[in-house]
Amino acid sequence: MTYLPLLGIALVVIGFALRFNPLLVVAVSAIVTGLLGGLPFLKVLATLGHGFNENRYVTVVWIILPVIGLLERYGLQERARALIAGVRGATAGRILLIYLAVRQIISALGLTTVAGHAQTVRPLVAPMVTAAAEKQLGELDEVTSERVKAMSAATDNVGLFFGEDIFIAIGSILLIQGTMGGFGIQLTPIQLSLWAIPTAICAFLIHGTRLLWLDRSLGRGR
Amino acid sequence: MIDYHWLYGLAGAVFAGFAIGSARDETNPKRWGNAAFWSLLVVSFWFGDFLGDIGNGVLVLALVAIAGFHLIARGSKAPGTARQREESSERRGNKLFLPALIIPFTAFVGTLLFNYTPLKTLGLIDPKAVTLVLFGCGVIIALIVSYVWLRPPALAAVDEGSRLANAIGWAMVLPQMLASLGVIFAAAGIGEIIGGSVAAIIPHGNVFLAVLLYALGMVIFTMIMGNAFAAFPVMAAAIGIPILIHGAGADPAVVGAVGMLAGFCGTLMTPMAANFNIVPAALLELKDQYGVIRAQVATAIPLLIANILILYFAGYAWSR
Numbered sequence: 343m344t345y346l347p348l349l350g351i352a353l354v355v356i357g358f359a360l361r362f363n364p365l366l367v368v369a370v371s372a373i374v375t376g377l378l379g380g381l382p383f384l385k386v387l388a389t390l391g392h393g394f395n396e397n398r399y400v401t402v403v404w405i406i407l408p409v410i411g412l413l414e415r416y417g418l419q420e421r422a423r424a425l426i427a428g429v430r431g432a433t434a435g436r437i438l439l440i441y442l443a444v445r446q447i448i449s450a451l452g453l454t455t456v457a458g459h460a461q462t463v464r465p466l467v468a469p470m471v472t473a474a475a476e477k478q479l480g481e482l483d484e485v486t487s488e489r490v491k492a493m494s495a496a497t498d499n500v501g502l503f504f505g506e507d508i509f510i511a512i513g514s515i516l517l518i519q520g521t522m523g524g525f526g527i528q529l530t531p532i533q534l535s536l537w538a539i540p541t542a543i544c545a546f547l548i549h550g551t552r553l554l555w556l557d558r559s560l561g562r563g564r
Numbered sequence: 565m566i567d568y569h570w571l572y573g574l575a576g577a578v579f580a581g582f583a584i585g586s587a588r589d590e591t592n593p594k595r596w597g598n599a600a601f602w603s604l605l606v607v608s609f610w611f612g613d614f615l616g617d618i619g620n621g622v623l624v625l626a627l628v629a630i631a632g633f634h635l636i637a638r639g640s641k642a643p644g645t646a647r648q649r650e651e652s653s654e655r656r657g658n659k660l661f662l663p664a665l666i667i668p669f670t671a672f673v674g675t676l677l678f679n680y681t682p683l684k685t686l687g688l689i690d691p692k693a694v695t696l697v698l699f700g701c702g703v704i705i706a707l708i709v710s711y712v713w714l715r716p717p718a719l720a721a722v723d724e725g726s727r728l729a730n731a732i733g734w735a736m737v738l739p740q741m742l743a744s745l746g747v748i749f750a751a752a753g754i755g756e757i758i759g760g761s762v763a764a765i766i767p768h769g770n771v772f773l774a775v776l777l778y779a780l781g782m783v784i785f786t787m788i789m790g791n792a793f794a795a796f797p798v799m800a801a802a803i804g805i806p807i808l809i810h811g812a813g814a815d816p817a818v819v820g821a822v823g824m825l826a827g828f829c830g831t832l833m834t835p836m837a838a839n840f841n842i843v844p845a846a847l848l849e850l851k852d853q854y855g856v857i858r859a860q861v862a863t864a865i866p867l868l869i870a871n872i873l874i875l876y877f878a879g880y881a882w883s884r
Contacts, residue, residue, distance in 0.1 A: 372748045421653040495844035517796060
């Protein structure tokens with residue numbers, strides 16, 4: 343076996359670290375890896391094209407942008423801010439804590455596309471969290487503003503990843519069952535989804551603690 | 565039957581809107597580059613199945629060239645003035661949330677209806693595509709409701725949609741590109757190489773060390789591939805099944821479920837998981853494209869430790 347194709351991985355790591363355009367990094371790495379793996383160039387090009395065409399469904403979610411953009415023009419983000427400004431006791435960390443719980447629960451029910459970065463984080467969560475942080479601190483400097491927005495996106499990811507596996511008909515559970523079945527180990531989806539619960543609780547406790555810390559560190563900045 | 569092709573038709577139409585909206589935006593110095601980028605995606609979504617694999621490969625290289633040589637930019641047009649938005653927000657109140665909530669509501673009610681009524685057996689919607697199809701229906705309903713209620717100018721959805729699309733820019737197709745990189749990695753045998761080298765360094769008899777390498781292998785391979793799905797079969801075959809389950813008698817349900825979740829901790833820390841980590845940074849207009857990853861590391865590492873402990877104690881030490 344040859345280790346040469348690993349150079350393709352090294353290219354990705356270096357390319358991302360040097361902040362070249364990621365599309366370019368991925369394309370170059372794909373071609374280099376394929377060639378080092380012994381595939382002729384046209385075969386590499388065809389594999390790349392085939393993979394791209396087969397995975398179009400990944401990009402379909404962006405059809406939501408016209409709706410979100412239109413509503414932003416009519417003040418959606420301003421409305422989300424106004425709503426939070428009127429709630430006493432609303433802090434950046436507490437809003438995100440509630441969002442984390444809701445996101446984990448609805449993902450555990452299999453409703454993974456109900457929320458997301460385009461659906462909820464940009465139009466609703468990030469403006470609400472920013473408004474709450476402004477209530478705590480006044481006008482936000484750039485570092486703080488970036489921090490609360492990044493934390494909003496992070497909270498969505500944590501809630502999704504460590505909620506969805508509790509649902510029995512999600513892709514990853516079926517993949518585990520299939521892989522194990524290939525080695526003659528029979529598992530039911532319910533066994534697997536039950537064992538996703540301890541990690542889900544740990545995720546809520548760890549990320550939730552960080553969210554409450556966020557409030558404390560915002561409070562100190564005053 | 566309504567399936568992915570129906571969705572690709574819809575998505576192609578939306579991308580055509582992005583192309584038109586980009587071309588109309590005179591505040592964007594590279595508007596024709598943006599229009600060309602979105603037009604190529606229209607070609608992919610509408611005609612991808614007729615182009616052949618090499619044709620699609622050339623299309624991909626063209627997309628990469630436009631983005632890689634910085635031929636796209638973003639306009640500076642704001643969605644109306646701040647005052648207009650404030651005024652509209654005041655006047656319309658919380659009802660403004662309703663069109664945005666139509667989309668999750670449609671997905672929710674639709675999923676229930678599909679699963680618990682005879683709708684499933686009618687063969688109207690392809691079960692594989694059902695969540696995305698319902699999402700697409702929600703978008704269409706929300707768009708119609710917004711137009712009827714808000715009465716915006718006819719091309720407002722095109723202009724506002726392309727404003728957001730150009731804020732995300734090339735990052736929008738990065739997840740799809742990474743998926744095809746995964747196909748090439750698999751074809752070049754990367755999985756076997758990594759699985760083999762990890763399995764080779766395992767000392768016999770030390771179960772905790774094996775658990776540690778299994779979990780870390782999941783994390784590292786997930787970070788390289790951008791998703792835990794590609795890592796799981798490799799690490800299960802290299803360590804999970806032969807060493808932990810067969811060798812040490814660990815509980816297969818724990819090894820499977822928690823091993824996968826250890827991989828998810830890796831997903832939180834890699835730019836290769838672009839749709840979760842890079843795209844939101846663009847969507848939220850963060851200065852630092854790795855800002856979301858930075859916010860996640862301090863959750864991912866303690867959670868990984870928790871997963872390793874669950875694997876060892878619940879999967880092995882306490883389960884025998």
